[in-house]
Amino acid sequence: MKIHPLITKTEELADLCARLAKSDFVAVDTEFMRENTYWPELCLVQIANTEEAAAVDPLAPDLDLKPLWDLLTDNEDVLKVFHAGGQDVEIVFNFTGRTPHPIFDTQIAMMAISQSEQIGYSNLVESWQGLTIDKGARFTDWSRRPLTDRQIEYAIGDVTHLSKIFPKMLKRLIKTGRGEWLDQEMEKLADPEHYRNDPAQAWKRIKAPGRNPQVLGRLKAISEWREMEAQGKNIPRGRIARDETIADIASHPPKTQGDLAKVRGLSQGWKDNDIGRRLMNVLAKAEALPDDEMPARAPRGAPLGKEGTLVADLLKLLLKIRAREIDAASRLLARSDELELLAAGVRKNLSLLEGWRYEVFGRDALDLVEGKLAFAVENGKLKMTHVDDAAKAAAAEKAETALEQIGDEQADEEQVGED
Template identity: 30%
Template sequence: MQYTLITTFEALNSFCIQASNAPAIAVDTEFVRTRTLYPRLGLIQIYDGVTLVLVDPLGIEDLSPLANLLTNPNVVKVLHSCSEDLETFWHSLNVIPNPIFDTQFAACLLNKGATLGYAALIELMLDIKLDKGESRTDWIARPLSEQQCQYAANDVLYLFQVYPELHEQIEALGRTEWVYQEMQQLALKKSVNLPADLAYLNIKNNWKLSGLSLYVLKQLAKWRIEQARIRDLALNFVVRESNLVEIALTLPTHKGAIFAIDGMTPQEARIHGDVLLSLVEEAKNASAEVYPAPVERLMTHKGFKKASAEMRALCQQKADELAIPVEVVGSKKQIQQLLKYHWHTHDELREMGIKPDLIQGWRGELVGDVLLKIVAKYGEVN
């Protein structure tokens, strides 16, 4: 399949006008995310059934035609396992594609596999084996090789070919809206930031700390995520998580103690030592009234085991009725997400204004009411 490499605004605008008349387009991205907090967009592939283009975002200052196409409500955007693609579009273009038909999730609803990779889907449906040799390439470096471009083009060429059959099968089961609802929920999660004040809730072993130490961890985690967002640097490239916990536990008073922390690199200590010490000192001077409540753990809740078992059984029953994997109806993570949302004093999703998956959209209609009764049966509902 011939592809067109787009490197100018004029060419991009022309293609986007053409593609806006298509009922559906296949979309994929290539990005790099090694040291950065956010993915760095390297290439966008689009196929409208007539023209296959590779859009080079590094050479085009104004990508608004692409943003308009991605948000055109009359054009279905077909992607596969689109979580990172959505994050990439959000941080690069400040848009989330809509509506989205995710072929991986559609395959789940058709019981073709819980997390079927793109190459596996294409082999299953088209009997074509794809070469994934360029998957770990540097998509920011220029010029792109012919091998890179062909690899990228194949990602949307075959995606477009499997879409009609998947859509027809999903439509026959009456589950098309489920696909769109699933992607809307995912898009919401990708476009809302966790409040920096709550970053400590995502730190491993945070439950082991209390009082002053937990407050120090809260302040350190807040500072780290703010630095990461400002500098677009992966969290552990600011200061590693384990080092934050160690500082919160030991409450160092001088820079030598920072350097002595096992796992703290000399570079980390040299660059951030003074700031880390000042955060510890500020926390020590704070009133105990501002200390956060101890971090709650689901497994210590007296009703956790029985509630999660009943919820899992309900999800399994519905999955059997629908002939789909139980993980699609309600995974262990989603069950715990719902329990945390209602039982914990502090919950990330609740603070972000996002409802748990199991009481949203098609899952909410399928199992939501019964699950909430189970939640209430074994604990207080917030």
């Protein structure tokens, strides 16, 4: 594979992207810094196909990234391959307002062909290539220039390994017939709405303190204000105030600015500084959350209770058994909250009762809840047994035993006659 020198010129990047646009797929990775900023600072982009690989320097003064963004977001003929690509996709979205598509994530794909829930990149490489990655450059400050040859080599390795692993993984998926399992997961990863940062919706990321419309209205107002403050200063939102502090203020709003000094998580300076005054103005204008914005209640069946909790535990055990049997990650088959809803009597809007998940796991989960499935131990291992099948087998065994007994009795009678 040809490894290019660090790309710092637009013409070099355009030529590279023109060649890569003829590939079936490209492997992509990014290096970024976000510890001290609101927006992640893109410091390096690595990209490769099966024939060539390069690192692109977004901080180079003479580089326009448009050819790269066009390849990643506009070219539907080239599959974009990432590993744990959520943050990489977010960066592309922040620059372009679009996401890479079509997309493939090897971390998610591993869930369909192994019991790995969130396999790390180094473990992926070791598993598929038998190689141990040198982690010496892991904690590089990628924003510092110049980058050393070792740093660039380390970064490019992320996509050269990926470009070799992906075709093997694809063959495994085709062989197992589980490619369709991943379609929905990949589309979710590429959904632009997942990365759209609307300050007015920031409150939904915070654990809501109850369902009081007044409290939620204040939570929404304060959360939106915090996002705007953090964006304006380009600092992490937690540097303004932590989530738990925001929730505390929404639940117990201070009456005066001086009271801000008593809020856990805020410094004494808030009682008389400008940011404290801005916060008090926001609180004064906050309105109750309207009915159409109130968070939906989680769907519930009958209260679980002790018996229901036991059923949910049995479903989780069933999930572990099935995941082990088919060698797939249990989280891909079903979520814990869905199992609890199923145990509580919910039968609608559960992904485990739809499509391939129903065929692979949901049907048995439903049978267990409805008393049609039982656990058995065979050779020291837990197995699932359908109650109907077991009853039929027992009846057949009894019938066979009866026939044998009749045959023995007839043989004895014949022997007596001969004597």
